Amino acid sequence: MxxxxxxxxxxxxxxxxxxxxxxxxxxxxxxxxxxxxxxxxxxxxxxxxxxxxxxxxxxxxxxxxxxxxxxxxxxxxxxxxxxxxxxxxxxxxxxxxxxxxxxxPPVWSAESAALIGEDRREVLAALRKLPRRQREALTLRYYLDLSDEEIADTMGIGTSGVRSTITRGLAALGRALQEGK
Amino acid sequence: MTTDMEDRLRKALAEAAAQVDPDSLRPLTAPQPAGRLVPVRARLALAGAAAAGLAVAAVAVPAALTGTTASDQVTPSVPSPRTSVTLDARSFLLAGAERAAGEERAEGAFWYSRVRTFKPQPSGEVVVSSEEVWYDGETGRGRITTGLDAEIILPGESGGAGKAKGTPKPEPETRDFDMRLLTAIGGERLSQDDIRRLPDDVAGLRRWLDAHRAEGESETGFVFAMTRFVLSQPTTPATRAAMLRILADQPGLKLERGITDPLGRPGAAVTSPDGEHRLIVDESGARLLAEEYHGPDRADKRDGRSVHVGARKGEKTVYESSGWTEKIGDRP
Incomplete structure (x- = not known):
């Protein structure tokens, strides 16, 4: 393929x-x-x-x-x-x-009627709790598939900042989901 | 490498975003080209025009390898210069547009396509094989079979003088999949539904193309590539007609009648002014039979998260069959 x-x-x-x-x-x-x-x-x-x-x-x-x-x-x-x-x-x-x-109610909340799986809701809820910059960078990368340069343009930060923010954000997200278990 | 965390996040975001149904969007007041800050009731017909489906999971889409050949035996569609006719391409394409516009809009659960590709190797050999795909854009279910009816064409095989260079012949392989398949065009990722919603009038489609053509890219090259895309995908008859009319407006096209495609089917070819792109359509002008690339070799390359698929001189992609079916395994 x-x-x-x-x-x-x-x-x-x-x-x-x-x-x-x-x-x-x-x-x-x-x-x-x-x-x-x-x-x-x-x-x-x-x-x-x-x-x-x-x-x-x-x-x-x-x-x-x-x-x-x-x-x-x-x-x-x-x-x-x-x-x-x-x-x-x-x-x-x-x-x-x-x-x-x-x-x-936000789509990730339990009150929402949105058709979203439980695991997805947990991930979205954990994402919501991250610091703003990490949350935005992760969303732009993993939702819009933007490149480092495009994220930098959108957020008004440098490309190296984008990379480190995404790395930290993913780690924090993983920790938050572990703690939530 | 994609980690499990990245995968979960991608899916969660895509699922949340998919809660927005394009049909549920409020008609919004659109900015006008000039005038007041908030324009007066300039409503856009969004249903057809907002084709920007951005919910993303995987962007990998199964489909045709573009192919090529260096063999005379498999290039019956390349005409000799004497058979070229350098006029009337526009009229031919406009007639094809009329025919396309009159076709019935088909529906079904799975979009089926079978494509045969001729892919040249550095050794001079050409790998030829077919690929079948069924895909239901609503559920994400599908099946792909590659390596069908494979053969290796040796250099100079028309005279039987070629020697095998050891290029392995593809073996048939079938995989069922369940994933969102998206096509990346001009920075947008289009779902099957988005493709069906492409603008169906010339002005709307022309705007869409202008918005998706990369800076510095030749308009004719992009229009050729998009014509190939629109005619080979589950677009509406009206969109296909609009695309043919836009192609007809390109200057310097050449038309060749009375040729055959690499499978021997009769048709006509429309060639770009630079001679790099050649579309073979049936004699009605409405059905795409094949596409050939005669420009310089281009390697695959990555640019950010996009993959720019390369091309080799002489590549051929032959559209054997396509249409809607009700279940996997059926053929139109």
């Missing part, structure tokens, strides 16, 4: 917007909306909030589109914006002044 019979041209690691100048956010939206909502969901836990976060990220990108000089960086820009939006949501939820906005 080998990888799919797509030619090299079909497997570029480069960012998807190539010919558009100025940045074509409509195309970006059409292509990446679902994927970004899924990314936000694994960060914040419920779909309604995830959709809000992605909507805000696109609105922000739209407002700042003239500052996106490299069309190839547009996706990284929106991805970073989604990540920031998720951080804000999680911050709001954990502060004493959190807004009295109800949200669905």
């Amino acid at each position: 080998r990888l799919f019979d797509v030619k090299a041209e079909l497997l570029p690691r480069g960012e998807p917007l190539t010919g558009g100048n100025p940045v074509d956010l409509s195309a970006l939206f059409a292509v990446h909306h679902l994927g970004l909502v899924r990314l936000a969901l694994v960060m914040v836990g419920d779909q309604a909030t995830a959709e809000d976060v992605v909507q805000e990220a696109f609105a922000r990108a739209h407002a700042g589109r003239r500052r996106i000089r490299e069309p190839g960086k547009a996706l990284a820009y929106v991805r970073s914006s989604v990540l920031n939006g998720c951080r804000s949501v999680l911050r709001r939820r954990t502060t004493a002044l959190r807004r009295a906005v109800p949200y669905d």
